[in-house]
Amino acid sequence: SQQGEEDPQALSIQEGENATMNCSYKTSINNLQWYRQNSGRGLVHLILIRSNEREKHSGRLRVTLDTSKKSSSLLITASRAADTASYFCATDARGGSNYKLTFGKGTLLTVNP
Amino acid sequence: DVKVTQSSRYLVKRTGEKVFLECVQDMDHENMFWYRQDPGLGLRLIYFSYDVKMKEKGDIPEGYSVSREKKERFSLILESASTNQTSMYLCASRDRGNTGELFFGEGSRLTVL
Numbered sequence: 001s002q003q004g005e006e007d008p009q010a011l012s013i014q015e016g017e018n019a020t021m022n023c024s025y026k027t028s029i030n031n032l033q034w035y036r037q038n039s040g041r042g043l044v045h046l047i048l049i050r051s052n053e054r055e056k057h058s059g060r061l062r063v064t065l066d067t068s069k070k071s072s073s074l075l076i077t078a079s080r081a082a083d084t085a086s087y088f089c090a091t092d093a094r095g096g097s098n099y100k101l102t103f104g105k106g107t108l109l110t111v112n113p
Numbered sequence: 114d115v116k117v118t119q120s121s122r123y124l125v126k127r128t129g130e131k132v133f134l135e136c137v138q139d140m141d142h143e144n145m146f147w148y149r150q151d152p153g154l155g156l157r158l159i160y161f162s163y164d165v166k167m168k169e170k171g172d173i174p175e176g177y178s179v180s181r182e183k184k185e186r187f188s189l190i191l192e193s194a195s196t197n198q199t200s201m202y203l204c205a206s207r208d209r210g211n212t213g214e215l216f217f218g219e220g221s222r223l224t225v226l
Contacts, residue, residue, distance in 0.1 A: 033214060042117075042203055042217035043156075088156070090215075100146065100171065101215060105155035 006089055006107040014112050019076045021107040023089030024069075030092040032065055033101065034074050037086045046074075046087075079111045116140075119204050119218035126225050132191040134221050136204030142216075143209040145187035147171075147179065150201040150220075159202075162187055194225045 007022045023032070031050045035043040049056045049065045049072065056063045062075040076083055086108050090101040120135040138145065146161040148171075158171030160179040168179050176198060180188045187206075191198055201222050205215040 035215075035217075040220070040222075042219045043205075043215070044217070045214035048214060100158055100161055102158070103148075103156040105153065 006087070006104045008107060009105070010108045010110070012110040012112065013079060015079060015081055017079055017111075019079050019083070019109055019111070021074045021087050021109070023072045023074070023104055025072075025089075025091050026070065027091075027093050029067075032063075032072050033090045033092075034061075034063060034072075035088045035090060035103075037088065037106070039085075043088065076109075079109075081111050081113045083109060084111045085109060117204055117206055117216050117218040119202075119221045121221050122219060124221060124223045126194050126223065128195060128225055130194050130225075132194050132223065132225075134189040134191075134202055134204075134223070136187045136189070136206075136218055137185050138187075138206040138216070139185065140206060140208070140216065141184065142206040143184075144207050145181065146205045146207075146215065147177075147187065147189045148203045148205065149173070150203055156203065159189065191223075194223075196225050199223060199225045 005024050013019050033048045034046045036046050037043045047058050047063050049063050060077045065072045086106040088103050088106045090103045117138045126132050144163050147159040148156040150156050157173050159177050160171050162168045162181040165184050178190045201220050203220050204218040207213045207215050
């Protein structure tokens with residue numbers, strides 16, 4: 001089963017609006033990462049948040065992590081048409097294999113100009 | 114610029130053919146991964162390798178094998194391709210340890226007829 005599950009599956013917004021995507025996971029983690037994928041391309045790393053962190057910023061991105069609820073959110077502020085992509089969360093499970101990340105199914109974000 | 118290169122972006126093969134998907138990274142990373150990506154299923158881990166000649170099964174290894182003879186190269190092999198192996202295949206690498214980001218190739222879209 002998927003360790004991370006993103007919500008919603010698809011999100012459509014207007015340029016300039018904020019986009020929020022959520023990720024839930026099942027087991028304890030070492031860290032949680034967010035990736036972006038443009039259509040037909042490979043994934044690109046956006047941001048990593050460790051299990052002892054609660055919030056992290058990078059440019060227009062803000063990630064929060066609530067380990068008590070086993071959930072994370074990715075906020076993209078002032079969205080642009082170029083932000084249109086799929087977004088995935090990925091978790092490194094604490095106590096599990098040291099070497100693999102488990103991905104969710106992704107949120108497809110469409111930003112309309 | 115760090116790079117993960119997948120040798121073929123698009124392949125079309127026939128059922129029963131032997132298929133090789135090649136992946137090369139130039140970052141001297143210990144860990145390399147093969148995922149497949151299908152609509153509605155997200156990314157699923159096929160195999161990963163944490164050192165030369167070392168490999169470990171992921172979540173869906175059936176029908177696949179891998180080879181890692183050199184540190185920079187990780188090959189995915191379909192011994193006898195089947196139509197249900199039509200998919201996007203993504204190779205990734207990362208440095209030693211379990212806290213780093215994955216670097217992905219552009220993907221290989223395989224169609225088995």
